[in-house]
Amino acid sequence: MAKITTIIDIGSNSMRMVVLEKSSRFAFNLINETKSRVKISEGCYENGGNLQEIPMQRAYESLKSFLNISNSLKSRKIICVATSALRDAPNAKTFITRIRNDFGLNIKVIDGEKEAFYGGIAASNLIHDDDFVTVDIGGGSTEFSFVRNGAILKSISLNIGTVRMKELYFNKNDIKGAKKYILDNLKELFDLNTNIPSVAVGIGGSIRALSKIIMQKNEYPLDIIHGYKYSVENELNHLDLIVNAKTNKDLKNLGVKKDRFDTIKEGTFIFKTILEELSIKKVITSGAGVREGVYLCDLLRSTKNKFPANYNVSVRSLLDRFQIDQRQSAYFGSNAAKIYDALKPLHKLDDKFRQLLIIASKLHTIGSSLNFYKSNDNAFDFILNGLNYDFQHSSRVIIAHTIKYSKKSLPSKSDLETFKELLPKTSDMKWMSFMIALNLAVNEDLSRPNVEYQLDDETLKIKLENKSFMIASNIDKLELPKSLNLELL
The missing domain is CATH 1.10.3210.10 (Hypothetical protein af1432)
Incomplete structure (x- = not known):
C-alpha cells in the first residue's frame, strides 16, 4: 500500500477527502481532511433523480481543489467513491466521464450495501465497543451495519436522506408523510431477522453536528467528537426542539451552526425516528466513516479487515x-x-x-x-x-x-x-x-x-x-x- 493515500467520498450533500500517511505495517495518521458542501444532489429528487448542472459544476470545481491538495501532499494513491446521489442519477455517467477525461480520476460508484459495509468496517476497528448498529445518515440514503463481537453480520442501505426528505416532504410541510415514509422503510431492518443492539454508532455530518450541539449544551469538558457518547433518553427533548424550530434564529439559539441550517431539521427528524423505532438507548459518535472504511479495507486486506488482536x-x-x-x-x-x-x-x-x-x-x-x-x-x-x-x-x-x-x-x-x-x-x-x-x-x-x-x-x-x-x-x-x-x- 502507498505510504500516502487519498480517499475521496462524493456524498449527496457533502464531498469529503482524507489524506492518510502510513507509518508502519498497520499504523497510519491523518495529514489532511477537507470538506466541501457541494450538494451535488440538490434538485435531483424533484427532477427524476437527475443531477443538475449547477451542483455538478460545484462538485467539479471542488474535486479539482481536492486533487491539488492531494498532489501537494505527494499522495501516491487516490481512491474515489460515490454514493447515493450518483448511484440514483440516470445521468451520473455524464459527470463521471467528464471527471475521468479532465482529471484522470476514476470514480467508483458503490452500492448501498457496500457503503454501509465501509461504515461498519470503520466503526468496528476504530470505536471501542463490540455490539452496536451503525447509523450513517447522508443526503440521499441512510446506511446500517449490525456489529456483534466486533464482526459485521449484515449491512443494508435505505433511501432515507436529508436532501431527499427535504425535497419530497419538508419543503411541502408534509411531516406526517415524512414519518410514514421513514417507518415504512425501516421495516426492512426488522425483516433481516437480526437482533438490534441498544447501542448505535452515529456516522455522518448530521449526526456529528447533533453530537456537537449536545456536547455544548451539557458543557462537556472534552472537545473531541470521535467516541463521544450520550444517553438517548436524556437528549430526546433537545432533538424535538431542533425539529420544531421555526426560524434559523431558533436553530442558532439551540446551538446549530449556520452551515447546518439547511438540513439539520431533516437530519434530526430522521435520526430521532430511527432511535425511537429501534429502541436505541445509547449513541456513540464516530468521527470515522466511509472514507476510513475504504482505507482500512485496503490496509487490512490480508487480515480480513481487522487489526491484529490487542493492536492499537x-x-x-x-x-x-x-x-x-x-x-x-x-x-x-x-x-x-x-x-x-x-x-x-x-x-x-x-x-x-x-x-x-x-x-x-x-x-x-x-x-x-x-x-x-x-x-x-x-x-x-x-x-x-x-x-x-x-x-x-x-x-x-x-x-x-x-x-x-x-x-x-x-x-x-x-x-x-x-x-x-x-x-x-x-x-x-x-x-x-x-x-x-x-x-x-x-x-x-x-x-x-x-x-x-x-x-x-x-x-x-x-x-x-x-x-x-x-x-x-x-x-x-x-x-x-x-x-x-x-x-x-
Whole structure:
C-alpha cells in the first residue's frame, strides 16, 4: 500500500477527502481532511433523480481543489467513491466521464450495501465497543451495519436522506408523510431477522453536528467528537426542539451552526425516528466513516479487515511518528505491568487501568519531543487529541492525566476538577500517578535495569540491580499514596 493515500467520498450533500500517511505495517495518521458542501444532489429528487448542472459544476470545481491538495501532499494513491446521489442519477455517467477525461480520476460508484459495509468496517476497528448498529445518515440514503463481537453480520442501505426528505416532504410541510415514509422503510431492518443492539454508532455530518450541539449544551469538558457518547433518553427533548424550530434564529439559539441550517431539521427528524423505532438507548459518535472504511479495507486486506488482536493503531502511530526508542518504550511498558501487579492488593483498581498505565508509560516521552521544558504539560495536551481511535474518552483522559502527574507529587482533587466527569475518584488517580512516577524513577538513567517488586503487607520492597545514588534519591522523593511504604533493597 502507498505510504500516502487519498480517499475521496462524493456524498449527496457533502464531498469529503482524507489524506492518510502510513507509518508502519498497520499504523497510519491523518495529514489532511477537507470538506466541501457541494450538494451535488440538490434538485435531483424533484427532477427524476437527475443531477443538475449547477451542483455538478460545484462538485467539479471542488474535486479539482481536492486533487491539488492531494498532489501537494505527494499522495501516491487516490481512491474515489460515490454514493447515493450518483448511484440514483440516470445521468451520473455524464459527470463521471467528464471527471475521468479532465482529471484522470476514476470514480467508483458503490452500492448501498457496500457503503454501509465501509461504515461498519470503520466503526468496528476504530470505536471501542463490540455490539452496536451503525447509523450513517447522508443526503440521499441512510446506511446500517449490525456489529456483534466486533464482526459485521449484515449491512443494508435505505433511501432515507436529508436532501431527499427535504425535497419530497419538508419543503411541502408534509411531516406526517415524512414519518410514514421513514417507518415504512425501516421495516426492512426488522425483516433481516437480526437482533438490534441498544447501542448505535452515529456516522455522518448530521449526526456529528447533533453530537456537537449536545456536547455544548451539557458543557462537556472534552472537545473531541470521535467516541463521544450520550444517553438517548436524556437528549430526546433537545432533538424535538431542533425539529420544531421555526426560524434559523431558533436553530442558532439551540446551538446549530449556520452551515447546518439547511438540513439539520431533516437530519434530526430522521435520526430521532430511527432511535425511537429501534429502541436505541445509547449513541456513540464516530468521527470515522466511509472514507476510513475504504482505507482500512485496503490496509487490512490480508487480515480480513481487522487489526491484529490487542493492536492499537493510535498508540502505534504515535510511537512511529515521534520515533520513540523501541527498547525504552518496551521497558517502560513491561515495568509498568510489574509495578501494577505487585501493588494490586493495595490499589484494587479495575484491570482496565493496567493497560492504561502501560500506554501512559510508553508515551510519556512525547512531551519531551515537543519541548523538553514543561514536557508533562505538553504531553497532556497532545494526548487528549492525539489518541484518535479505539479509545473511550475516559481512557484518553486518564492516560493524559497519568502522564501529566508523572512526577514527585501526587495530584489533588482540584487538579482533576476540569475533567472530573471523565475521571475515576481522586485516590485512583493518585495510584496511577505514583506508579508511573516510580516507573520513570527506576529508569532515570535509561539503563533499563532489572527490577523486582514484592509487596510485604503495606511495604513495597524494590530490589534494584546496580542501584545508583541518583535513582535512589529520586525514588526517596516520591510522594506515596496512603497506606504505602517503600523499601529499596
